[in-house]
Amino acid sequence: MGVYEVLLPKRVVFGERVEEQIGAEAKGLGAKKALIVSDETIKRTGLLEKVGTPLREVVEVAIFDRVESEPTLKAAEAVAMAARAAKYDLVVGLGGGSVLDMAKVASAAVANPGQVVSDFLGANKIANPSVPKMLIPTTAGTGAEATPYALIIVEGKKKAIASSYNLADVVLISPSFTASMPPEVTASTGMDALSHAVEAALSLGANPLTDSFALEAIRKIADNLEEAFAHGDNLDARLKMSIAAMLAGMAFGNAGVIVGHAAAHTIGARYTISHAKASALALPYVMEYNAPAAEEKLAKVARELGEDISGLSDEEAASKAIARVKKMLEALKLPTRLADLDVPEKDLPDLADAIMKEKGYLARNPRKVEHGDAVKMVERMWSG
Numbered sequence: 001m002g003v004y005e006v007l008l009p010k011r012v013v014f015g016e017r018v019e020e021q022i023g024a025e026a027k028g029l030g031a032k033k034a035l036i037v038s039d040e041t042i043k044r045t046g047l048l049e050k051v052g053t054p055l056r057e058v059v060e061v062a063i064f065d066r067v068e069s070e071p072t073l074k075a076a077e078a079v080a081m082a083a084r085a086a087k088y089d090l091v092v093g094l095g096g097g098s099v100l101d102m103a104k105v106a107s108a109a110v111a112n113p114g115q116v117v118s119d120f121l122g123a124n125k126i127a128n129p130s131v132p133k134m135l136i137p138t139t140a141g142t143g144a145e146a147t148p149y150a151l152i153i154v155e156g157k158k159k160a161i162a163s164s165y166n167l168a169d170v171v172l173i174s175p176s177f178t179a180s181m182p183p184e185v186t187a188s189t190g191m192d193a194l195s196h197a198v199e200a201a202l203s204l205g206a207n208p209l210t211d212s213f214a215l216e217a218i219r220k221i222a223d224n225l226e227e228a229f230a231h232g233d234n235l236d237a238r239l240k241m242s243i244a245a246m247l248a249g250m251a252f253g254n255a256g257v258i259v260g261h262a263a264a265h266t267i268g269a270r271y272t273i274s275h276a277k278a279s280a281l282a283l284p285y286v287m288e289y290n291a292p293a294a295e296e297k298l299a300k301v302a303r304e305l306g307e308d309i310s311g312l313s314d315e316e317a318a319s320k321a322i323a324r325v326k327k328m329l330e331a332l333k334l335p336t337r338l339a340d341l342d343v344p345e346k347d348l349p350d351l352a353d354a355i356m357k358e359k360g361y362l363a364r365n366p367r368k369v370e371h372g373d374a375v376k377m378v379e380r381m382w383s384g
């Protein structure tokens with residue numbers, strides 16, 4: 001038995017109309033001057049006002065609403081500059097994964113005027129503890145509200161700022177906030193959350209606690225994602241999906257993700273395919289590739305997906321898990337083949353080369369990935 005460590009947010013407040021407590025939460029953090037970090041889409045949905053109005057009743061509020069999706073180092077530096085412009089004592093991130101990651105950067109930047117964003121890249125490079133931050137997710141997918149990572153595109157590659165200072169002081173989850181997601185986004189982000197949970201469960205970095213988070217996330221997603229997709233106004237399904245995505249974030253924030261995310265980051269960097277769609281598409285192929293090295297884990301995944309595995313061998317149960325994930329992708333009308341996404345077949349060797357460079361993800365993969373394996377995997381992803 002080893003010794004394990006798990007990093008988690010300090011406080012999670014969730015439920016219907018939880019947004020009414022934003023002022024009290026800000027007060028609890030001793031805030032006087034808050035910066036809300038968000039993006040144009042959230043502004044259009046009216047959610048920015050829903051958060052800004054009660055916050056303004058208790059603290060001074062400034063807004064940065066220009067976060068780009070998949071932010072580059074330059075974009076992250078712009079957020080940091082805005083944050084350093086005043087002595088904010090609270091950063092509120094309101095949005096999807098990119099926004100929440102930029103809120104982490106903003107709160108680190110205020111506390112570390114001597115560092116630029118590139119100084120933060122890597123593990124434990126933020127010198128002083130960040131100012132308090134409240135993270136409010138508007139999708140149920142990335143799990144960014146629960147992880148110690150902020151992801152930034154540097155020279156076409158996704159790099160991480162990994163620090164316990166990135167963890168939220170308060171996570172605030174309101175099901176009505178994710179109810180504004182259209183069905184397509186509900187589907188892809190929900191399957192991205194499933195890929196986090198399954199990859200974290202398979203990861204060599206998994207431990208008994210991250211397994212508990214991952215397996216419960218898988219169960220909740222299997223039970224609620226198709227309902228949230230079909231009936232977006234079902235707040236019960238929405239809340240359960242938010243909890244699942246956060247649990248998956250708690251799992252992969254500590255156990256790490258594996259070759260599926262190496263593939264998703266590579267695909268996302270080269271084509272206009274969202275991260276969520278790419279990691280959802282990769283998931284069954286990653287399970288298939290790893291099955292020989294992780295049958296027992298995949299049998300547990302099958303059980304949490306709701307499959308009847310009584311009397312089956314681990315190998316048979318693992319096949320059921322893979323088949324169920326494929327069925328979910330089809331039911332959610334998500335792409336299952338790279339060929340359907342206009343990825344040229346001639347690019348496959350290059351994609352395999354790029355995946356092989358994602359050494360951190362590959363090191364945690366339960367089955368060793370050689371170059372020939374990566375080629376076969378992308379070929380399978382392409383042809384289905």
Ligand SMILES: [Fe+2]
Nearest residue numbers: 192196275279
């Ligand atoms: Fe992901």
